[in-house]
Each structure stands twice: as structure tokens, then as C-alpha cells.
Amino acid sequence: MVDQVTKVHDETRQGEAYGPAATETQSYTKKFYIESYGCQMNFNDSEIVASILKEDGFGPTRNLEEASLILLNTCSIREKAEVTVRKRLTEFRKIKQRNPELLVGVLGCMAERLKSKLIEEEKLVDMVVGPDAYRTLPALIEEAETGQKTVNVLLSREETYGDINPVRLDSNGVTAFVSIMRGCNNMCSFCVVPFTRGRERSRDMDSVIKEATDLFNKGYREVTLLGQNVDSYYWVNPEDASTVITFANLLEKVAQISPLLRVRFSTSHPKDITDEVLFVIAKYENICNYIHLPVQSGSTRILQLMNRTYTREWYMKKVDRIREILPDCALSTDVITGFCTETEEDHQETLSMLDYARYDLAYMFFYSERPGTLAARRYQDDIPEDVKRRRLAEVVELHRSHSLLSMQKDVGKTFKVLVEGTSKRSEEHLFGRTDQNKVVIFPKEDHKKGDYVWVKVTDCTAGTLLGTSTGKA
Ligand code: SAH
Ligand code: SF4
Ligand code: F3S
Numbered sequence: 001m002v003d004q005v006t007k008v009h010d011e012t013r014q015g016e017a018y019g020p021a022a023t024e025t026q027s028y029t030k031k032f033y034i035e036s037y038g039c040q041m042n043f044n045d046s047e048i049v050a051s052i053l054k055e056d057g058f059g060p061t062r063n064l065e066e067a068s069l070i071l072l073n074t075c076s077i078r079e080k081a082e083v084t085v086r087k088r089l090t091e092f093r094k095i096k097q098r099n100p101e102l103l104v105g106v107l108g109c110m111a112e113r114l115k116s117k118l119i120e121e122e123k124l125v126d127m128v129v130g131p132d133a134y135r136t137l138p139a140l141i142e143e144a145e146t147g148q149k150t151v152n153v154l155l156s157r158e159e160t161y162g163d164i165n166p167v168r169l170d171s172n173g174v175t176a177f178v179s180i181m182r183g184c185n186n187m188c189s190f191c192v193v194p195f196t197r198g199r200e201r202s203r204d205m206d207s208v209i210k211e212a213t214d215l216f217n218k219g220y221r222e223v224t225l226l227g228q229n230v231d232s233y234y235w236v237n238p239e240d241a242s243t244v245i246t247f248a249n250l251l252e253k254v255a256q257i258s259p260l261l262r263v264r265f266s267t268s269h270p271k272d273i274t275d276e277v278l279f280v281i282a283k284y285e286n287i288c289n290y291i292h293l294p295v296q297s298g299s300t301r302i303l304q305l306m307n308r309t310y311t312r313e314w315y316m317k318k319v320d321r322i323r324e325i326l327p328d329c330a331l332s333t334d335v336i337t338g339f340c341t342e343t344e345e346d347h348q349e350t351l352s353m354l355d356y357a358r359y360d361l362a363y364m365f366f367y368s369e370r371p372g373t374l375a376a377r378r379y380q381d382d383i384p385e386d387v388k389r390r391r392l393a394e395v396v397e398l399h400r401s402h403s404l405l406s407m408q409k410d411v412g413k414t415f416k417v418l419v420e421g422t423s424k425r426s427e428e429h430l431f432g433r434t435d436q437n438k439v440v441i442f443p444k445e446d447h448k449k450g451d452y453v454w455v456k457v458t459d460c461t462a463g464t465l466l467g468t469s470t471g472k473a
Pocket of ligand 3 (some may be wrong): 075193
């Protein structure tokens with residue numbers, strides 16, 4: 001069983017290929033193959049790309065051999081993410097030798113970071129397209145078809161792809177992601193995202209509501225609102241400047257689409273999540289009790305160097321406030337070990353922060369210096385890799401004990417579970433998630449994908465709850 005609770009080293013998903021959904025019947029003369037890396041937003045961008053390509057007459061395929069266009073939607077967050085993509089590119093050489101007409105494009109954050117350098121360094125790459133330039137893909141493909149190498153890495157202050165209806169290529173038909181903003185203005189000193197994704201901008205509210213409503217009408221039962229920092233969502237109606245929509249307002253409006261539509265969101269920067277948001281979560285049963293609140297470090301000194309703009313104590317108060325307003329709320333986090341100048345005392349403070357917050361889920365990494373970031377320019381990457389790894393192992397071990405306790409405390413309780421599909425291990429079992437985002441496996445009986453089912457938890461592993469259904473919810 002995949003460990004759903006603790007993913008070590010790399011939270012980012014690696015090279016999942018998108019294929020046509022079972023309902024895809026249209027046939028296309030030209031086929032594209034797309035593989036995505038990185039965060040959920042990047043995966044959602046691939047669905048936007050698929051939509052743009054579909055309009056241009058390209059159909060999706062999972063079969064590399066039948067594609068006339070191969071796209072890698074890449075991530076730059078840690079060095080390892082980029083190394084993986086470079087390895088993958090070398091694997092395409094053989095296919096290109098067999099099929100010289102084949103076009104290879106690099107999209108996403110690595111495209112934005114490396115720009116035309118990528119074409120110089122990786123000879124088989126024909127197109128380099130940054131995250132704000134996907135609308136120009138048809139024109140770039142046309143140019144590339146004439147043998148011209150093409151690059152468009154212009155970042156935009158306005159582009160939100162708000163009007164584009166993403167093609168849900170590899171969907172389970174129950175849960176979907178909806179991007180509500182792009183870019184990031186935060187400038188955390190370790191982070192490459194502000195450079196690869198540009199300035200923060202919020203998508204217009206009406207298009208978000210329309211997309212979520214359409215999903216619900218098609219049978220989807222959960223949407224996750226996505227942004228690097230969703231709590232700073234801010235939209236002013238261009239036709240009526242008195243209508244200002246904050247994240248709390250947007251969350252409420254999405255929740256009102258239907259009580260049967262679950263709403264999740266990610267990511268919250270601790271400095272921006274407001275009481276107003278917490279009260280909206282409390283008010284609506286269908287807004288999930290789950291907050292991803294990345295702490296990064298438990299040491300105020302390191303947090304300052306990271307430019308996170310909160311202190312250890314301030315973060316702890318935020319955790320207290322969440323627990324006060326939402327007593328059943330699950331909390332998850334991101335942690336970086338071995339950031340520049342981190343001492344053993346700083347590291348101990350991170351461990352004690354974990355003890356304080358008792359996260360249900362955590363994504364833990366050791367620091368990877370990214371060229372061009374504030375930290376790379378200002379500070380020395382002075383913690384040896386073996387120390388970074390040892391501290392990471394300690395953080396992981398401590399977190400595992402917390403997440404196991406968090407699973408164990410659910411045994412004996414009954415949860416409303418949204419069924420997402422059949423268990424990978426057994427045709428006779430279904431899997432779904434609780435409000436708190438924990439995976440539950442239980443015997444199928446007469447339930448099916450998309451149903452809400454009450455499940456009594458009888459046992460657990462480190463990453464999964466096991467139970468039996470007590471009826472439809
Ligand atoms: N916008 C989100 C984070 C996006 S990146 C937020 O503000 O929380 C996801 C996670 O990757 C970050 O939270 C951080 O823990 C990790 N990360 C980012 N840059 C990193 C780096 N240079 N080295 C190691 N981990 C990094
Ligand atoms: Fe990166 Fe910080 Fe922005 Fe998150 S909030 S994307 S960590 S700069
Ligand atoms: Fe990676 Fe870019 Fe997302 S760097 S984590 S794909 S925003």
C-alpha cells in the first residue's frame with residue numbers, strides 16, 4: 001500500500017502520463033502525449049494545455065509511439081525534480097531517431113527558469129514554453145513543424161486561463177482541481193516559484209464558480225481550489241469596483257453550489273489565513289476540515305532568513321486558533337531541513353514544533369539551493385548533505401509517530417466518506433476519503449464511485465484507515 005501519510009524527500013508527483021478518459025470517443029489525426037511533474041497546479045495546467053491542443057486538433061494519447069508531439073510539464077522546486085526531467089528527455093532520443101518528425105516540448109517551471117538555455121543544452125527539445133504562454137502553443141507548434149526551434153517564456157500579469165475549460169484527461173470523475181490564482185508575491189528566500197510563475201493574480205470569481213458548477217453537474221463531488229497562496233485571493237469586479245471578493249467570500253460561494261459538493265483548498269500561507277476563512281469552514285459542512293499550513297521551520301531565526309514573515313510563537317498561536325474554531329480540523333505541513341546556517345538548536349525547535357502541532361500529514365524535504373533565489377544570492381548553502389539528510393530522517397521519524405497516532409485515534413469512529421474508486425488491492429473494496437483527507441478502504445457492498453457512505457473504522461495502517469460501511473450518507 002502506498003504510504004499516504006508521509007512522503008519523504010519529494011512531495012511532487014513524478015512524471016505521470018495523461019491519457020484520454022474512457023468517455024473520449026472523438027478521433028484525432030494528430031496525437032499528443034503529456035507527462036506532468038510537480039505540484040497540483042502544474043497538473044491542472046496540463047489539463048489547460050490539453051484543452052488548448054484539443055481546439056488545435058490534437059487528441060491525447062498514453063502511447064508514446066503514436067504521438068507526434070511529446071510534452072513534459074516540468075517542475076524546478078528542487079534540484080532532483082530537474083534531474084528527473086533531464087533523464088526522461090534522454091529516454092526520448094531513441095523515439096526521435098525512429099520518428100524524426102516528432103516534436104518534443106518542455107513546458108512549466110523548468111522551461112521558465114532555463115529559457116532558451118534548455119534548447120542549447122538538450123538538443124532534442126524543439127519547444128520551450130513557460131506557464132503563462134500556453135495559449136501560443138498552436139502557433140509555436142506550427143513554427144516548430146517547419147524545423148524552427150521555438151521559445152516563449154513571457155510571464156504575464158493578467159493571464160489566468162479563466163475562460164479555458166480544462167480537459168479532465170485522467171480523472172476519476174469524482175474529484176477535480178480548480179485553479180483560482182497564479183503566481184506568487186511572497187519571495188520566501190528558498191523558493192523558485194516567484195521566478196518561474198511570476199506575479200500573483202486572481203482568477204475572476206464567476207469563471208471559478210462556473211467551472212465548479214459544471215463539474216458538479218457532470219457528477220463530480222469534490223473540488224480543490226488551488227493556488228500557491230489561496231488566502232491572498234482577491235478579486236475586484238471590473239464592472240462594479242464595490243464588489244471585492246476575498247478568499248473567504250469565494251470559499252463560501254463555492255460551498256453554496258451544493259451541499260453535496262465537497263470543497264478543499266491548498267495552499268494556505270500561515271500569515272494570510274484569516275479567522276474569516278476559519279469561520280466559513282466551520283459554517284459549511286461540505287468545506288473539509290483540513291488545512292495545509294506549511295511551517296518550513298520551527299526556529300524564528302531560520303524563519304526570518306527564509307523570509308516567511310512569522311515567528312515560531314505566531315505560528316503556534318495560529319494553530320491554537322484553528323483548533324479553537326475547528327476542533328476536528330486536520331493539519332498538514334511542509335518542512336525543510338538544513339536551510340542555510342541551521343544549527344542543532346534550530347533543528348530541535350523544528351522537532352518541538354512538530355510535537356506542538358502534531359500534524360496529520362507532512363511533506364518533508366532537505367534544502368536544495370535554487371539558482372537565482374534570494375537565499376542562493378545572499379546565504380551560503382553551508383549545511384553538509386549528510387547533516388541535512390540526518391535531520392530530515394529525524395523529522396520524518398517524529399512525524400511518523402504523530403501520523404500513526406492520528407490514524408489510531410480514528411479507530412472506532414464513524415466517518416462520512418466520499419467514494420473515489422475501487423481499491424488498488426482488491427476489486428471487492430472501495431476507497432475514499434474522510435473530511436480530514438484520510439484514505440479509507442472498505443468492502444464494496446452496493447456502493448459505488450461518487451457516493452457518500454458512512455464508514456466505521458475498525459483498523460488502520462500508517463497511511464490508511466480500514467473499515468466497514470454502515471449505510472449511505
Ligand atoms: N506555496 C506553498 C509551497 C509551494 S512549494 C507554500 O507557500 O507553502 C512546496 C514546498 O516545497 C514548500 O512548502 C517547501 O517546503 C518546499 N520547497 C520549496 N523550495 C524548496 C527548496 N529550495 N528546497 C527544499 N524544499 C523546498
Ligand atoms: Fe514559494 Fe513562499 Fe510563494 Fe510558497 S509562498 S510559492 S514557498 S515563495
Ligand atoms: Fe514545481 Fe513549479 Fe509547482 S516549481 S512545485 S511545478 S509551481
